[in-house]
Amino acid sequence: MTPEQQTEKAPFDTDAVVDEITRFVAEQTRTTPDVDQDLFTTGIANSMFAMQLVVFLEQAYRVTVAGPDLQLSNFRTIKSMAALVGRLQAESAADSDV
């Protein structure tokens, strides 16, 4: 990530992120899940799709989903993914402050 991208980053907008993730899931699965719906138990996602979600979040929000965060629980629902993105962006902002 370039310094410009970090400093110019807009404040985190959970609703917008939820919408974007929902759109991605819909595009890839032809299903529009509720934000709280478990994507794995309802058969929408498997581990391959989870991997796509990881790469999507990384690309769209310029975060890195590293080892300890590669847990299905972080990808179970659209809401949990949005929360993950929020946390990772906050962490990387804090990182670049020091």
Add this chain to the structure above:
Amino acid sequence: MSDGHFAEHEATWRLVKENAGGWDIAGEIPRTVLSGLGAAGVLCAEVRKEHGGLGLGSQESGKLTAHVGSLCSSLRSVMTSQGMAAWTVQRLGTREQRAAFLPQLTGGRLAAVAFSEPDAGSDLGAMTTQLRLDGDTVIVDGSKTWITAAAYADLIVVIGTAGDTAAAVVVPTDAQGVRIEKVPHPMGCRAAGHARVQLEGVRLPAANVLGGTGLSLPFLVTTALAYGRMSVAWGCVGILRGCLGAVTEHARSRRQFGKPIAEHQLVARRIAELYAAERTATAVCQQASECWESGSPDQVIATVLAKHVGATEAVRGAASALQIMASAGASDGHVVARAYRDAKLMEIIEGSSEICQLELARHALATGHGTARQEEAQ
């Protein structure tokens, strides 16, 4: 590419080309060759420069992999394992773990990655290798089989279960309780050092568990395999290139019925098909590598596609190449004889053709239009 990696190691590549047949027959590559290439960063070329790697992108790394694959699939297999180990450390490890392990992998130490077990092949969910945390140590028990490069490895990234979750742990092969037995007489990639790895009460620092326990097994496996699949796919491009090189030379010079065999149309058709196979495999690999470089989520499926198409084309292409060579390629050690045996194994490893097909079908059924995202984006 800066042709640097080819030019810089030209002497090595010549040595590989000249010796690949002998290594195949002996079932072994001299360790000095492997550790030399390892220390030059070539075996895991995508590791970043800060960790002593070459920092290549997926395309450049793919070209290098194909080049090695065209000369010696055993060496390319060792490269796949080393690269996959490095990628797993990079992807799952903490910053400290990356700093601790990656410089070893670019410094001449060799690595393997162990998923498969006697009773868990395609169905890795059935694996029983266990990691138990005990204070600041971890105890590993289990049995892994057919682990490429394990016979050479200093470090093995072992995937196991940890209670209800999964984890990957870096196991030094000289740790107490580790036993490595070479697979006798593999039919292909014969010098890749496939081995069975027995782990009995192996006690290691908990800091060797990459990113800690608590990962999901399918997630972990999919992550680690992603790199391996790209590497195998480019390796298959290499197999096809090796065949094309041998076959075009032979078909021009070998004369039967008063003319070069290339002028018999049935032979020429095989050459056309082999050329088409090489171009097809290259195109799917390039497309997948492009997705990796741009960070597109399409990389996940593009990788499976590249592996599947690469392996399928390599098997067909190598069989056709051997038909053209006939007796001239029918001795063990010959580049086309090796291709014929090595290619078949590429349909089995890193997700067999059937497992890849299931994933591709699932994707096609889910999206209904596999390439929609890219087309919309253009």
